[in-house]
Amino acid sequence: MHVLQVCKLVTLGITLVITMDPNLGKCEEISNTCAVISCGTHAHNGLPGRDGRDGKEGPKGEQGDVGLQGLRGLQGPPGKAGPTGPKGAKGPPGEKGQEGKSGLLDLEDLRTQFRALGGHMQTLQDNLEKQQKILLFLGGKKIGDKVLVTNGKEENFDAAKEKCTDAGGLLAAPRNEAENAAIQDLLQRDASQAFLGISDEHVEGLFKYVSGEQITFSNWNLGEPNNNKDAEDCVEILSDGKWNDIPCSLARLVICEF
Structure with a gap:
């Protein structure tokens, strides 16, 4: 071969x-x-070989440049409180204040003021009694702590209220039988009817004094109040002392209480 x-x-x-x-x-x-x-002429190419094994890790490269700064993270929880600092040095004393008054002197001043106030109160009381006597002299009538007086004129309800308020009083409104009889007595001298300081202008059927309180005494006539024609919000006292509801626009005698 x-x-x-x-x-x-x-x-x-x-x-x-x-x-x-x-x-x-x-x-x-x-x-x-x-x-x-190997000898002779070049043979045909053989089958492809398998992938080779990974080589050994090469040497570490040089450090790269610093990258861009990242976004700021969320704020963390607050830390624990630190220890209390040392106590500061004591400051210099302040200037001496003015000498105060004796407590006995203050008490004596209060007594003096009370005596002066008592004198003013007595003067006011004397003036009030004097005014009441003048009112009685002019035809007024005293009942309990009240003094009732009339100017002899007839006005509608609003005008009558205004007259009494301007004079420092209120439109007369009896709170018991004795006051009702006193108003009736004044009425017989000057007229047959007079307004009382009572109405149900704000709530129908709920009668109140002009001072805003709900009435505590009444002396209605038989069948009254009836709010005839849905237009009777004010109250008049008749010559017999009985009450009747009437329109506020009517004119009645003005009687004030002080």
Whole structure:
């Protein structure tokens, strides 16, 4: 057999062995074998080999440039309070204040003021009694703590209220039988009817004094109040002392209480 044919056979055998057993296909062995038996003309290309193993890790590269600053993170929880600082030095004493008054002197001043106030109160009381006597002299009538007086004129309800308020009093409104009789007595001197300081202008059927309080005494005539034609919100007292509801626009005698 020729040498060329022998080389081809040997090469073919090696290739088959490598294909069947990958562990035998190392480059060093193939190279050594090929170095010994390579001869003759160039053979056909063999089958592709397997991927080689990863090489060893190379040396560490140089440090790169500093990157851009990232976004600011959320604020963390507050830390614990630190220890109390040392106490400061005591400051210099302040200027001395003015000497205060004795407590006995203050008490004596109060007594003096009370005596003066008592004198003013007595003067006011004397003036009030004097005014009451004048009112009685002019035809007024005293009943309990009240003084009743009339100006002898007839007005509608609003005008009558205004006259009494301007004089420092209120439109007369009896709160008991004795006051009702006193108003009746004044009425008989000047007229047959007079307004009372009572109405249900704000709430129908709820009669109140002009001072805003709900009435505590009444002396209605038989069948009254009847709010005739839904237009009777004011109250008149008749010559017999009985009450009747009437329109506020009518004119009646003005009697004030002080």
